[in-house]
């Protein structure tokens with residue numbers, strides 16, 4: 001009899017896993033479940049190019065329907081898993097039917113936080129940005145809105161990308177960030193300043209130290225009130241304040257969880273037949289020697305490779321340097337490494353006027369160890385940073401900081 | 415309409431027909447081995463690296479600066495290297511042969 005590899009979640013992690021399993025030679029069944037009825041699609045464009053286009057979601061699908069058929073991968077879309085029954089090696093669906101598994105992969109990702117702000121449940125046209133359906137709703141709301149006034153709660157990457165995209169669509173956009181600076185959790189103050197200026201140049205109002213405490217709906221307008229007694233009107237509210245990890249299925253099945261579902265270096269949980277990959281997995285990163293949870297396409301895909309190899313009994317270990325990107329207006333930000341724990345940064349400008357010019361990079365160091373690089377319109381810095389971090393290359397920080405030094409590996413090494 | 419031939423690292427030859435979109439998307443939809451397209455085609459991952467056959471190089475036009483920089487992520491880049499998410503399918507590409515980079 002054929003074995004079943006069952007996957008909860010058919011997005012970047014789950015879908016990649018399915019195709020890598022075939023590449024690794026898994027000839028048995030692969031069955032993917034996802035609550036989302038759409039053919040799996042790329043999430044990054046949701047806040048970027050896809051939002052500003054009028055494209056159908058098919059345009060950004062991960063794979064065509066035929067490619068799943070060609071590889072004999074079964075997709076059960078619009079179907080939610082409600083329980084993992086480890087004793088019987090099966091999962092239970094919402095209609096109480098069951099699916100047995102030999103190997104189970106949890107690729108359940110994350111869902112947006114809807115913060116417990118007073119009045120939020122009666123606000124109109126309020127949307128998170130995580131699914132294709134969210135984008136359809138936002139596009140519709142915007143087309144029916146006369147004033148096109150949008151308030152975005154949360155100045156992280158998703159909030160800022162959405163601000164840039166909605167501006168492009170002709171909306172008047174205000175971003176309300178609770179912290180003293182945008183992107184506070186993820187980048188150095190220099191990067192926050194740059195993006196603050198970029199948005200202001202594009203006539204997007206980005207306000208910091210704005211703690212939203214209530215929302216009311218009057219005269220066909222949402223009124224958003226902050227702790228400092230300021231108020232903002234909006235037709236449409238977007239919430240981008242972070243995510244909850246979808247780890248409840250695992251917790252209920254007594255699978256060890258932390259900030260995510262805990263896995264070893266082969267992405268296996270404490271149950272040797274159950275794996276967890278992507279946004280939901282709490283894993284060890286050998287390069288940085290600590291346990292982390294990441295929200296990135298890179299992590300979802302690379303963990304899928306490791307899980308596929310491990311399921312096919314091949315020797316494997318998850319060991320990557322994380323990378324990420326963000327596109328806002330015509331600015332391309334590329335990040336590599338993990339900056340947490342830095343005690344020094346080097347800002348390197350390539351060319352152009354002002355502190356940042358048209359192209360620059362921020363290099364994060366802990367003493368003389370390079371931890372991470374954020375590169376703005378500067379793929380060269382991103383590529384060199386990637387190579388240096390992977391090889392633990394020591395960098396001459398004075399030469400690096402000097403724009404006169406041509407950006408080439410040989411010029412930056414002592 | 416363009417006929418595009420991919421040669422994978424295990425010398426499999428796959429000829430596909432496309433009318434629009436990027437060469438990377440065509441390859442991914444058809445499971446061409448070695449072309450992953452992780453970033454969805456925004457020139458951020460370099461997992462869509464191909465070597466254009468020398469006689470076809472004039473069909474593709476010039477690579478942008480960011481594409482040239484991103485190609486440096488791979489060790490086996492040469493003058494025929496392209497990130498194929500940056501190649502739009504048009505009639506101009508008809509008959510092109512692309513060796514998938516290792």
Ligand SMILES: Cc1cc2nc3c(=O)[nH]c(=O)nc-3n(C[C@H](O)[C@H](O)[C@H](O)COP(=O)(O)OP(=O)(O)OC[C@H]3O[C@@H](n4cnc5c(N)ncnc54)[C@H](O)[C@@H]3O)c2cc1C
Pocket residue numbers: 008009010011012013014033034035036043044045046047079080081082107108109110111129130131158246249277278279280294295296297298300323324325326327
């Ligand atoms: C707007 C936006 C922009 C982004 N931009 C970038 C970017 O530029 N670069 C980058 O690297 N990353 C970006 N990300 C992050 C990236 O999309 C995620 O890291 C990635 O989607 C993680 O993939 P995943 O498969 O682990 O989880 P998810 O994509 O969260 O998928 C999990 C899937 O599991 C399903 N599921 C969960 N529970 C169940 C259940 N019980 N039953 C059935 N199905 C279930 C869900 O429906 C979902 O489809 C962005 C994310 C968003 C939302």
Ligand code: FES
Pocket residue numbers: 438450451452453454455456457458459460461462497498499500
């Ligand atoms: S698909 Fe990512 S660079 Fe081409």
